[in-house]
Amino acid sequence: MTELAKSFYLTTPIYYVNDAPHIGHAYTTTAGDVLTRWHRQRGESVWFLTGVDEHGTKVQRAAEAGGVEPQVWVDRLVSESWQPVLKTIDARNDDFIRTTESRHADRVQKFWDTVKANGYVFSAPYEGPYCVGCEEFKFAADLVEGTGEFAGEQVCSIHGKPPEQLSEENWFFQLSAFNDQLIKYYEENPNAVRPQSAYNEVMSFLRGGLVDISMSRSSVKWGIPLSWDKSQVVYVWFDALLNYITATGYGAEPGSKDAELFARVWPANVQLVGKDILRFHAVYWPAMLLAAGLQPPQQVFAHGWLLVGGEKMSKSKLTGISPELIVDHFGSDAFRYYFMRAIAFGHDGSFSWEDMSARYTSELANGLGNLASRATAMVGKYFEGKLPPDQAPGDKEIEIQQLLQTVVEQADSCIDELDFAGAIGQVREFIEHINGYVTEQEPWVLAKDESTIPRLATVLYTVCESLRAIAVLYNPVMPKAMQEMWQAIGAQEALGDLADQPLASCGTWGQLPAGVQVVKGASLFPRLAEPESD
Numbered sequence: 001m002t003e004l005a006k007s008f009y010l011t012t013p014i015y016y017v018n019d020a021p022h023i024g025h026a027y028t029t030t031a032g033d034v035l036t037r038w039h040r041q042r043g044e045s046v047w048f049l050t051g052v053d054e055h056g057t058k059v060q061r062a063a064e065a066g067g068v069e070p071q072v073w074v075d076r077l078v079s080e081s082w083q084p085v086l087k088t089i090d091a092r093n094d095d096f097i098r099t100t101e102s103r104h105a106d107r108v109q110k111f112w113d114t115v116k117a118n119g120y121v122f123s124a125p126y127e128g129p130y131c132v133g134c135e136e137f138k139f140a141a142d143l144v145e146g147t148g149e150f151a152g153e154q155v156c157s158i159h160g161k162p163p164e165q166l167s168e169e170n171w172f173f174q175l176s177a178f179n180d181q182l183i184k185y186y187e188e189n190p191n192a193v194r195p196q197s198a199y200n201e202v203m204s205f206l207r208g209g210l211v212d213i214s215m216s217r218s219s220v221k222w223g224i225p226l227s228w229d230k231s232q233v234v235y236v237w238f239d240a241l242l243n244y245i246t247a248t249g250y251g252a253e254p255g256s257k258d259a260e261l262f263a264r265v266w267p268a269n270v271q272l273v274g275k276d277i278l279r280f281h282a283v284y285w286p287a288m289l290l291a292a293g294l295q296p297p298q299q300v301f302a303h304g305w306l307l308v309g310g311e312k313m314s315k316s317k318l319t320g321i322s323p324e325l326i327v328d329h330f331g332s333d334a335f336r337y338y339f340m341r342a343i344a345f346g347h348d349g350s351f352s353w354e355d356m357s358a359r360y361t362s363e364l365a366n367g368l369g370n371l372a373s374r375a376t377a378m379v380g381k382y383f384e385g386k387l388p389p390d391q392a393p394g395d396k397e398i399e400i401q402q403l404l405q406t407v408v409e410q411a412d413s414c415i416d417e418l419d420f421a422g423a424i425g426q427v428r429e430f431i432e433h434i435n436g437y438v439t440e441q442e443p444w445v446l447a448k449d450e451s452t453i454p455r456l457a458t459v460l461y462t463v464c465e466s467l468r469a470i471a472v473l474y475n476p477v478m479p480k481a482m483q484e485m486w487q488a489i490g491a492q493e494a495l496g497d498l499a500d501q502p503l504a505s506c507g508t509w510g511q512l513p514a515g516v517q518v519v520k521g522a523s524l525f526p527r528l529a530e531p532e533s534d
Helices: 023-041 057-065 070-088 102-117 175-188 196-207 236-240 257-265 275-291 323-330 332-341 353-383 395-416 420-441 450-474 479-488 491-495
Strands: 008-016 046-053 095-098 121-131 143-145 154-156 164-173 229-234 270-274 300-303 306-308
Touching: 008 023, 023 046, 023 070, 023 270, 023 300, 023 306, 023 323, 023 332, 023 420, 046 070, 046 236, 046 257, 057 070, 070 095, 070 323, 102 121, 102 275, 164 229, 164 275, 175 196, 175 275, 196 275, 196 300, 229 236, 236 275, 270 275, 275 300, 323 332, 323 353, 332 353, 332 420, 332 479, 353 420, 353 450, 353 479, 395 420, 395 450, 420 450, 450 479, 450 491, 479 491
Parallel strands: 008 046, 008 270, 046 095, 270 300
Antiparallel strands: 121 164, 143 154
């Protein structure tokens, strides 16, 4: 049997559906979408998974409060909120997994049957604190001194509320058995957890020693039952984490399409998570995989929090902002651009409407949008809409050609580091250089003298060929606007679909042929109306 070529496999966290999504969720999915689109334009096979976690105490209680069964509750939230938001932000995921699907539940049971058969599951009583907000059993070190109404109490450091005290007879996962193995693995693979601050946190936790953890719940009914003990359901995290393999064919019949998919994608190349769930993904998750005889993911990347007014994005703290609110005003391309450009991925970042408006105006409308508008308009005015040939390139044009090659290489390197802001910054500096070139060359002046028409042709060709490369580089970030620009400069007819343009040859100069029809279309980034005030 021929060995299948490895695909680039990326996952978002599996989002919890006790409420509607906010821009913190959309931020992570956007990052995953930009990264996978970039890899697709490298010509790679790609698999991009996202999905929702529908089990556990929070969902059970939210459904009860809403007066409906949990399945009804999650079906409504998924269909009305979670799946539509993917279209809102223009995500191009390959699959969407729900933990209530039979393909997931059946494989979760198979996984834990395997781990139990391997000797890493045992029965024992559990007594201690449990944060329902985190759906996490807490250690004393995880709690902090409360304030306000909870002054004098120990509270969850994330949710600011006292955890509930549980006493249950549960089944435990022998996490401690993998302490030394995980330390050795991360010492040998320091890029397996990124950024460096996340790696340091994980290594500190591991060196403090792991303790066995409950992998089931007896007091929760909304979950996947254990195959060997129907009175218990799989602890929600030890159910949810498995989506990354259940969705891609773990446990499928050998020789089936699902089995082939799993062989092609696992281990995952990049698993994106918020820093608050790092421990689950960089400690519990790889230990679970090792217990089942599987490889850990190649990299877990923990990004920072989105902050509003200094508070982490959260529905419970009323700082949650819906993606639709922003996209309806700025558009999906500007949403994607802003969150990848304005916040260094891996660090906390603050969102403000004013900052987004300012960047939209200066960088998109007045920057790239104005450049595209001026270039297409001048080709229409001075050359009847036909792209003129590059007749006499001089030092300035050679400089641009060399700069483009550097930009492509550096942007590509930034993406490998998940430095989205750096990659976008490289392209933006190139755009500024071209805008400066237009100002300096004054094509509107060149057009007044017959003797400088060849020079005018070279200038306009240089700008349009630069727009071709910009469209390819920015396509993973702003696919809708770049498709419009691609068509406006005649590249669709001459070169084919934008998504098929390889990044490797993006910096090769002269791909846009002279004579193509250039059309000044609608503004890529139109001036925005001021939002209505209360």
